Amino acid sequence: MFAPVRVERVGRRLVYEREGVRKILPDCEIVVNPVEPVNLPKNVTRYLMVEFPPILLKPNSSETIYLKFPIEIGVFAKQGDKVTVVDVFSYEKPKYTLYGSPRRGVVCRWFFSDVWYEIPEVDRLRHGVMRLDIRNGGDWVEVGRVVLDCYAMKIYYDSFASCWAEMRVLGKSTAVTDFLDRPIAKGMRKALELYTARRLMGRSFTMEWGLV
Amino acid sequence: MNVTGFVTFALLTAFGIVVARLISVYLKRTLADRIPKNELNVMLRVINFAVVSVFVLTALPFVGVNPTGLIAAGGFAGLVVGFASRSVVANLVSGIFLMIERPIRIGDQVAIGDVAGFVEDVQILSTIIRTYDGLFVRIPNERVFTSNITNLTANPVRRFEYVVGISYSDDAERAVEVIRRVVEEHPFALKEPEPQIFVDELGESSVNIVVRVWSPSAVWYEVKTELLWKIKVELEKAGIEIPFPQRVVWLRRDRDELGKDVPAREDRGNNDQDSRGGGER
Numbered sequence: 001m002f003a004p005v006r007v008e009r010v011g012r013r014l015v016y017e018r019e020g021v022r023k024i025l026p027d028c029e030i031v032v033n034p035v036e037p038v039n040l041p042k043n044v045t046r047y048l049m050v051e052f053p054p055i056l057l058k059p060n061s062s063e064t065i066y067l068k069f070p071i072e073i074g075v076f077a078k079q080g081d082k083v084t085v086v087d088v089f090s091y092e093k094p095k096y097t098l099y100g101s102p103r104r105g106v107v108c109r110w111f112f113s114d115v116w117y118e119i120p121e122v123d124r125l126r127h128g129v130m131r132l133d134i135r136n137g138g139d140w141v142e143v144g145r146v147v148l149d150c151y152a153m154k155i156y157y158d159s160f161a162s163c164w165a166e167m168r169v170l171g172k173s174t175a176v177t178d179f180l181d182r183p184i185a186k187g188m189r190k191a192l193e194l195y196t197a198r199r200l201m202g203r204s205f206t207m208e209w210g211l212v
Numbered sequence: 213m214n215v216t217g218f219v220t221f222a223l224l225t226a227f228g229i230v231v232a233r234l235i236s237v238y239l240k241r242t243l244a245d246r247i248p249k250n251e252l253n254v255m256l257r258v259i260n261f262a263v264v265s266v267f268v269l270t271a272l273p274f275v276g277v278n279p280t281g282l283i284a285a286g287g288f289a290g291l292v293v294g295f296a297s298r299s300v301v302a303n304l305v306s307g308i309f310l311m312i313e314r315p316i317r318i319g320d321q322v323a324i325g326d327v328a329g330f331v332e333d334v335q336i337l338s339t340i341i342r343t344y345d346g347l348f349v350r351i352p353n354e355r356v357f358t359s360n361i362t363n364l365t366a367n368p369v370r371r372f373e374y375v376v377g378i379s380y381s382d383d384a385e386r387a388v389e390v391i392r393r394v395v396e397e398h399p400f401a402l403k404e405p406e407p408q409i410f411v412d413e414l415g416e417s418s419v420n421i422v423v424r425v426w427s428p429s430a431v432w433y434e435v436k437t438e439l440l441w442k443i444k445v446e447l448e449k450a451g452i453e454i455p456f457p458q459r460v461v462w463l464r465r466d467r468d469e470l471g472k473d474v475p476a477r478e479d480r481g482n483n484d485q486d487s488r489g490g491g492e493r
Contacts (some may be wrong), residue, residue, distance in 0.1 A: 044428045096428065097403040102369050107428045110403050119482055 002094050005032075005089075016075065019086055027156050028077045030086075031190040032204055033177045034128060034161035035074035035112055036150040038109050039088045046151045046195070048106035049099055051129065052115050054144035054212050057136040057169065065134070067113040067146075068127040071161050076192050083192055092126040096113065100111070100209040119162075119184065128161030136169040143169065144212035151182070152203035153184055155191040156183035173210045217274040228267020234259045253318060254311055292471065298353065304338040310334060316356075321364040324356055362390070365429040369402060369452035372425060372436045376443060377418025379453040384411050385418050390450045391423055394442050400435045402426040417457045 003019040007030055014025040038045055040046055050067050068192050072090040076083050097110035114120075134143060145165055155163050164180040183190075236256045236474045243252055245288070310462045311334065316322050322341070329343035337471045341349040364370070364393040376385045388409050395401045395409065405426045427435040447454060467472045 036266065042431060044430050093397075094399040095403055096400055098405060098426065102371075102426070103367055105368060107402070108367050120344070124312050 003089075003144050005174065016086055018087060018089060018149065021089075022084055023034040025077050025086065026079075026109045028053055028079045031076040031078050031083070031192055033074060033076075033189075034071040035194050036153045036155070037070045037072045037094075037111075038150045039072055039194065040094050045096065045107040045109065046149055047099065047106050047108040047147055048150050048153075049097060049110050049145055051110065051112045051145040054142045054159060055115060055134075057134060057141050057143060059139050059163070060137060062133065062135045065132050066116075066118065066123055067130045067132055067181075069113065069130045069163070070109070070111045070113070070122065071155075072191065073125070074194060074212070078192075085194060086184075086195070090126075094168070099173050099207075105209060108146070109150075114137050122160050124160040127156075128155065128163065129184065131162070131164045133166040134169065138169065138171060139171055141169050141211050143167070143175075146175075146177055146195045147205055147207050148179060149203065149205045151195040152179050153180050153193070153195075154181040155193070158185070158188045158190035161191070162188060167207075173208070175207045175211055177207060178206050214356045217276065220249050220274040221271040224267055224271035227265075228264045228271075230237055230487065231267070232263035235263060236260050240470065263337070270315065271292070299338065299352070302354040303352045306353035307334070307336045307338075309355055315361050315366075316363055320366065323362040323364070324351060326401070327351060361415045363430075366427060369405075369426050370429045370432045371405075371472055372427065372432065374423045374440055374443070375412070376423060376447070377415060377454060377456045378447070379423060380419055382419075382452045385422065386450065387421060387447060387452045390446050390452065392423065392445050394446050395425055398435060398442070400431050402428070416459075478491050 005018045006016075008015045008017070011145070012027050012079060014166060015027055015032070016030075030094075034056065037048060048069065050069055052067055053067075055063065055065065055126045058087075070092040071093075072088050074085055075087040077086050097108055097109045098105045099108050113130075119131075130203055132146060146165065148165055153163055155161055162184045164182055164184050166180060167175050167177045169175045235258065239256060239259065240252065240319050249472040272279050299313045310316070316324075316331050316334065316339070318333060320333050322328070324339070324341065327341050327343065329341045329347075329349070332340040332348075334340075336353075337351050338350045341351060343349055364484075376387070376391065378384060383485055388411070392407050393408070401407060407426070408422070410422055411419060425435070425439065437482045443453040444454065468474050
């Protein structure tokens, strides 16, 4: 059962309400779209780890798979090209994990997905579809998880949310991951992002603590 | 030294301070969203110091002081000043080393000697700590540098541990299962490193179950306090008792010739010997 979200016009103002959240907004455009899934219950990381049943890649080969990823829903107030976030909520229960060692690893939002070879059907309020292009430039390798920097995530949506990522396998336990700024299907709209302003560093993440 | 020279020196120094301030404000506004706050503060402080120093050194000749001469005339005066300002210099040098080594950053939770709390600022001479009960503590950098520093948030994750005692009559396996479920449901109880939940000890009053959970350092304390109560509530819901410390006491009675209850024979003997011992076992 989903908690209702309500926006009501009261005079020249808007009242936004959701399960214990109540905000009064000026008369403006309200945009609701999927956002980077690293904000709830509190933002403690920028990384997303999607774990999946391991797949074996031949030497010097590439593979395209589809995974599900968790989504959070952002509510924005928009006036012209100026945007501010009003609320973020999710219907998917979050879980976090550590990738790497307790001394030098990174905390990640964790999600387990099955593997598909075409766009799967998803519960659009909970999950999106990630297209993952894996390129293996070396020997046989097994891949069972991908860690991505969500501050560089580009979400496109239509009837479901989606993103496109790539993984360049460098060795048995090392890979570089990136988000690509393109939709996985025609006609999708680009979602407003929470972390556009913070991005300064490179967009890629180096997975150096294993691929399975 | 004449009045004009002194005024020029003062004006140049003041101008330097204003320029340094303007540069700091500009950089702060421009870089606030792009560089972590602690790094930005250190950078601004260094820039501020450098700009003011350049202006002061430029202005010194106007009051008849030649900066190169100052260096050359170090000698005895330098020795006297150096000796007098030994602790200041020690703090300054320690501050510079702290900024280079960076064992602590602004916002970290640390314990330095007997002071624990949040690092509010790392200045050139001292470090400011806000203790957990909100007190302002200034520690000279020399002391910070030579003390054992425990940084509670330097690593991305931390582990905490509870010991949960359950009654001997309850099913320990079921209790472990209930606790595991509660831990797994908490978003910040990390999946990896995996939580450890196991029977650790057969205690005097309870079967003791150890619960070890890793959590992001940033939310470690919240998770620790939240989880403990949830575990207690869920164990109670599952009908598992968390017992008070208890001791089983056996009361033994003898009967006299008339069939009345009297304290056991050994106790009577003890009471005869010790008139203060009035209790029964």
